[in-house]
Amino acid sequence: MSVKTVSLPCPNCGKTVMMTEAFPERPFCSKRCKDIDFGDWASESYQIEGSDESAESWSEDQR
Ligand SMILES: [Zn+2]
Numbered sequence: 001m002s003v004k005t006v007s008l009p010c011p012n013c014g015k016t017v018m019m020t021e022a023f024p025e026r027p028f029c030s031k032r033c034k035d036i037d038f039g040d041w042a043s044e045s046y047q048i049e050g051s052d053e054s055a056e057s058w059s060e061d062q063r
Pocket residue numbers: 010011012013014015028029030033
């Protein structure tokens with residue numbers, strides 16, 4: 001298999017990121033962009049976790 005260098009825009013700021021060791025935080029351009037995106041994701045998943053808990057007790061009632 002041949003290794004192809006792929007570049008993608010940073011999901012946070014849109015800067016071109018090469019899928020190489022030069023960008024250890026890929027697909028993000030930097031650790032800062034990665035941390036910002038992960039912070040968003042973490043708060044979203046926390047909300048989903050909370051609604052999951054109430055859904056579980058509801059289905060328990062149904063049984
Ligand atoms: Zn970025």
